[in-house]
Amino acid sequence: MSYFSELGLAEPILRALAVKGYTDPSPIQRDAIPALLEGRDLLGIAQTGTGKTAAFSLPSLHRLAQDPKPRQNAGCRMLVLSPTRELAAQIAENMRGYAKFLNLTIQCIFGGVPVGKQARALERGVDILVATPGRLLDLIDQRALTLKHVEIFVLDEADQMMDLGFIVPLKRVANMLPAGRQSLFFSATMPQAIAELGRQFINNPVRVEVAPQSTTAERVEQFAIHINQAEKQALLTLSLRDGLADDAAEKATHGAIDRALVFSRTKHGADRIVRHLVAAGIPAAAIHGNKSQAQRTAALGGFRQGTVRVLVATDIAARGIDVSGVSHVYNFEIPNVAEQYVHRIGRTARAGATGVAISYIAADEKPYIRDIERLTRVKLDLLPLPADFQNQAARLPAPARVAPAAPQGDRRGGGRAGGQGGGRGRPQGDRSRSDAPRGDRREGAAAGEDQGERKRHFRPRGPKGLGAHKGAVRRAS
Numbered sequence: 001m002s003y004f005s006e007l008g009l010a011e012p013i014l015r016a017l018a019v020k021g022y023t024d025p026s027p028i029q030r031d032a033i034p035a036l037l038e039g040r041d042l043l044g045i046a047q048t049g050t051g052k053t054a055a056f057s058l059p060s061l062h063r064l065a066q067d068p069k070p071r072q073n074a075g076c077r078m079l080v081l082s083p084t085r086e087l088a089a090q091i092a093e094n095m096r097g098y099a100k101f102l103n104l105t106i107q108c109i110f111g112g113v114p115v116g117k118q119a120r121a122l123e124r125g126v127d128i129l130v131a132t133p134g135r136l137l138d139l140i141d142q143r144a145l146t147l148k149h150v151e152i153f154v155l156d157e158a159d160q161m162m163d164l165g166f167i168v169p170l171k172r173v174a175n176m177l178p179a180g181r182q183s184l185f186f187s188a189t190m191p192q193a194i195a196e197l198g199r200q201f202i203n204n205p206v207r208v209e210v211a212p213q214s215t216t217a218e219r220v221e222q223f224a225i226h227i228n229q230a231e232k233q234a235l236l237t238l239s240l241r242d243g244l245a246d247d248a249a250e251k252a253t254h255g256a257i258d259r260a261l262v263f264s265r266t267k268h269g270a271d272r273i274v275r276h277l278v279a280a281g282i283p284a285a286a287i288h289g290n291k292s293q294a295q296r297t298a299a300l301g302g303f304r305q306g307t308v309r310v311l312v313a314t315d316i317a318a319r320g321i322d323v324s325g326v327s328h329v330y331n332f333e334i335p336n337v338a339e340q341y342v343h344r345i346g347r348t349a350r351a352g353a354t355g356v357a358i359s360y361i362a363a364d365e366k367p368y369i370r371d372i373e374r375l376t377r378v379k380l381d382l383l384p385l386p387a388d389f390q391n392q393a394a395r396l397p398a399p400a401r402v403a404p405a406a407p408q409g410d411r412r413g414g415g416r417a418g419g420q421g422g423g424r425g426r427p428q429g430d431r432s433r434s435d436a437p438r439g440d441r442r443e444g445a446a447a448g449e450d451q452g453e454r455k456r457h458f459r460p461r462g463p464k465g466l467g468a469h470k471g472a473v474r475r476a477s
């Protein structure tokens, strides 16, 4: 008998939780589930990793199952909106697990894949629909979907939605939802603009706030290295090579790497990093909005299975991705929004584990570090460059000019990538000054991610008082 049964969830749900091996509800589940079972609206301030998916899924599944209704053509009873495809897919997968013993259909729709098949899947209606906003509205405009039967509406990662420029689509959705539905609104942070957006959806909500972000930060060993932008690639390559080696435990400065997530500010930057790593014999894959859905799925799959132990991601692509066993997070560029740093390092140290985060700080990134240290109240441990860095860097091979399809395998011992020795004798990345990620401009891609990246580029950076972060940061003590 698990503690979940005390929350009043139906037996088939308890059985599914037992299969998943959950015994205790997480704090957000403990707080949210009883109120949601009563049909209350909810304002949840929580980031991924807190168990919020189950917090909104379990009571919703319970309510839908207790009140069975025939499916309505092109309709759904529950709608979950997520900012990114990966998160949508992950939510749907989790919900399918929780609904394993219930007779409820769950469909997931997002952009980047043909719309026709998704429209057909909705023809007879579904019980639960997990969607990204753009594709949702496409399907509504095509009359393949109606929201008039929605009983439960969940808006997940509202702050990320806003960053991605989804505000107008969300307002359209708000106007289409039936008045009597239950609404749940989640965001990792709650600045004024998000709170205002929330008011359009939720009515007299129960407020649940968990996962003080600094708690995660406190479980992660955080290091920083001052380094020229042009030398970052060589440092990363050498650091990964040591950390992934069989004798890494003795050799690597920051311990053996199980899986490493490298954050790049831009999509082209991510591709460039992968090219360099592959050239050096380190299997790596990139995940960002310019990749096809199949490439993204393959990259994530390889990373989950451990066949590719280095994933290079943009913030938005990585947001919400739940992969256990990420031991190291590398900040190849420092995010100019301090909260983003917390999200990044939160990819490691999941489920109580500890992790290592290493930030590469170029001279122009120093102010960002000050913001980050103020937000997390953790001082980064400064590390020197490895001994003999310049010599080791000079021996690294240069990458192929064109990125092969992702995910990219180990090309050690020949092949195009490793074979071009044109750059021998100079540190990797020394071309990157002229096309440095900071100034990178992207061409057509997943619209949301582009907007998000552009926004961050031009975001004015004023002095941020700690007060601005109060909602997001609560010390564990």
Ligand code: AMP
Pocket (backbone or CB within 6 Å): 021, 022, 023, 024, 025, 026, 029, 047, 048, 049, 050, 051, 052, 053, 054, 322
């Ligand atoms: P989420 O914040 O929803 O992304 O969940 C983070 C991770 O915690 C996911 O891998 C979940 O499967 C897992 N999880 C959620 N609730 C529980 C629980 N009560 N016990 C154990 N694991 C959980």
